[in-house]
Amino acid sequence: MVDNHRGLEDSATMAIVMQASRFALDPTPSQQRTLASHAGAARFAYNWGLHLVQERLEQRRVDSTAQVPWTLPELRREWNKAKHLVAPWWAENSKEAYSSGLDGVARALKNWSDSRSGRRKGRPVGFPRFKKKGRARDACRFTTGPIRVLADRKHLQLPRIGVLKSHESTRKLARRLEQGTARILAATISRQADTWFVSLTVEVQRHFPVSNGKLTVVGVDAGIRHLAVLSTGVIVANPRSQEHQLNKLRRLNRQLARCQPGSKHREQTRRQLARVHARAANLRRDAIHKLSTALATQHGMVVVEQLNVAGMIRNRRLARVLSDAGLAELRRQLSYKTAWYGSRLVVADRFYPSSKTCSACGWVKGKLTVGERTFVCATCGHIIDRDLNAARNLAKLIDHVARSGRETLSARGVDVRPGLAGLATPKREAGTGSPRVGPAPVGA
Ligand SMILES: [Zn+2]
Numbered sequence: 001m002v003d004n005h006r007g008l009e010d011s012a013t014m015a016i017v018m019q020a021s022r023f024a025l026d027p028t029p030s031q032q033r034t035l036a037s038h039a040g041a042a043r044f045a046y047n048w049g050l051h052l053v054q055e056r057l058e059q060r061r062v063d064s065t066a067q068v069p070w071t072l073p074e075l076r077r078e079w080n081k082a083k084h085l086v087a088p089w090w091a092e093n094s095k096e097a098y099s100s101g102l103d104g105v106a107r108a109l110k111n112w113s114d115s116r117s118g119r120r121k122g123r124p125v126g127f128p129r130f131k132k133k134g135r136a137r138d139a140c141r142f143t144t145g146p147i148r149v150l151a152d153r154k155h156l157q158l159p160r161i162g163v164l165k166s167h168e169s170t171r172k173l174a175r176r177l178e179q180g181t182a183r184i185l186a187a188t189i190s191r192q193a194d195t196w197f198v199s200l201t202v203e204v205q206r207h208f209p210v211s212n213g214k215l216t217v218v219g220v221d222a223g224i225r226h227l228a229v230l231s232t233g234v235i236v237a238n239p240r241s242q243e244h245q246l247n248k249l250r251r252l253n254r255q256l257a258r259c260q261p262g263s264k265h266r267e268q269t270r271r272q273l274a275r276v277h278a279r280a281a282n283l284r285r286d287a288i289h290k291l292s293t294a295l296a297t298q299h300g301m302v303v304v305e306q307l308n309v310a311g312m313i314r315n316r317r318l319a320r321v322l323s324d325a326g327l328a329e330l331r332r333q334l335s336y337k338t339a340w341y342g343s344r345l346v347v348a349d350r351f352y353p354s355s356k357t358c359s360a361c362g363w364v365k366g367k368l369t370v371g372e373r374t375f376v377c378a379t380c381g382h383i384i385d386r387d388l389n390a391a392r393n394l395a396k397l398i399d400h401v402a403r404s405g406r407e408t409l410s411a412r413g414v415d416v417r418p419g420l421a422g423l424a425t426p427k428r429e430a431g432t433g434s435p436r437v438g439p440a441p442v443g444a
Pocket residue numbers: 358359360361362363377378379380381382
């Protein structure tokens with residue numbers, strides 16, 4: 001079994017991919033003001049640009065020669081003509097702040113027109129709306145000027161804002177930059193609750209092994225009671241303090257509902273809620289990072305469920321939202337980590353009844369309520385934990401990596417030949433299509 005993958009390392013491919021590295025910052029009070037000022041400037045430019053577009057669209061109704069600025073260069077030209085008048089304080093912030101806001105307008109307009117003309121898939125995108133202070137995300141993107149990770153691995157330098165202390169070590173990225181295998185293209189500062197972050201867009205030279213030498217298939221059922229249950233029987237527990245955070249979230253949500261709209265108390269509760277939310281999300285993300293690395297390095301193939309996006313929007317229960325968000329994050333991380341480490345990601349068709357099928361005999365139960373934690377098979381009498389049953393069924397989509405054969409998959413698992421698709425197509429309740437093998441290895 002384990003004899004045919006020697007030398008696979010040699011056939012690994014090198015590729016340049018984009019990755020994002022995010023660092024929490026420890027800005028000084030004066031830097032906090034500068035960061036907020038830049039985010040505010042970006043929002044101002046966004047709203048100004050959008051207002052201008054609306055005005056020109058109105059004009060064009062009566063005068064067909066009226067020019068509507070629609071792209072970033074056009075919007076920037078208009079801004080440079082108007083800034084002395086509409087924002088005499090413009091020089092206080094980097095010009096990148098205004099550019100970043102206008103870029104937001106141009107993108108939103110493009111999404112809207114693409115969506116209207118059918119060039120964009122997914123839910124219809126509405127006409128861009130104004131960004132309200134305190135509601136919209138505070139962010140600003142820098143694409144030019146000095147963006148550096150300092151040699152002490154504790155500081156970052158941004159244009160205009162200067163040298164910022166990073167809350168976390170920048171070691172991994174710094175090392176790549178020093179070795180010359182990475183290049184920073186842009187930096188986005190953003191605020192989440194009370195914390196400022198910088199997210200660096202980095203071009204990285206990466207090595208994509210053809211295989212990690214593992215022949216095992218693992219099915220993963222991501223959930224809320226546990227972070228995940230693996231078909232191997234391993235239960236990956238939730239981050240320890242999550243239950244505590246969830247209780248806090250529930251309590252604050254109730255409190256918020258009772259607050260007078262517009263009151264000081266409400267604002268306080270809202271901020272507290274945002275902090276707890278951010279902390280819970282970060283905890284979960286870190287735990288998911290550990291899980292996805294383990295999965296991608298220890299198994300040849302990882303099978304997950306497809307995310308039910310429509311259901312995600314409809315169902316607003318907190319637990320459900322969190323578990324869906326967790327699955328989305330796991331999928332996102334697995335899609336690039338499987339490529340990094342030479343394993344493959346298989347996404348089960350949305351209609352594959354992984355929870356309702358008996359993993360022992362294949363019998364499909366008609367109905368399974370959310371409350372049923374144990375699967376009891378009416379045909380063979382198999383009794384098994386619901387999540388473990390689902391994970392086992394996911395793993396069964398592919399019997400063995402060896403069966404699929406190296407040659408049926410492209411080096412990075414980007415596409416799959418019909419042979420594997422056929423092999424991996426189980427009985428389904430409805431729907432067409434076959435399991436998809438994970439998307440291209442483009443980092444976050
Ligand atoms: Zn059975």
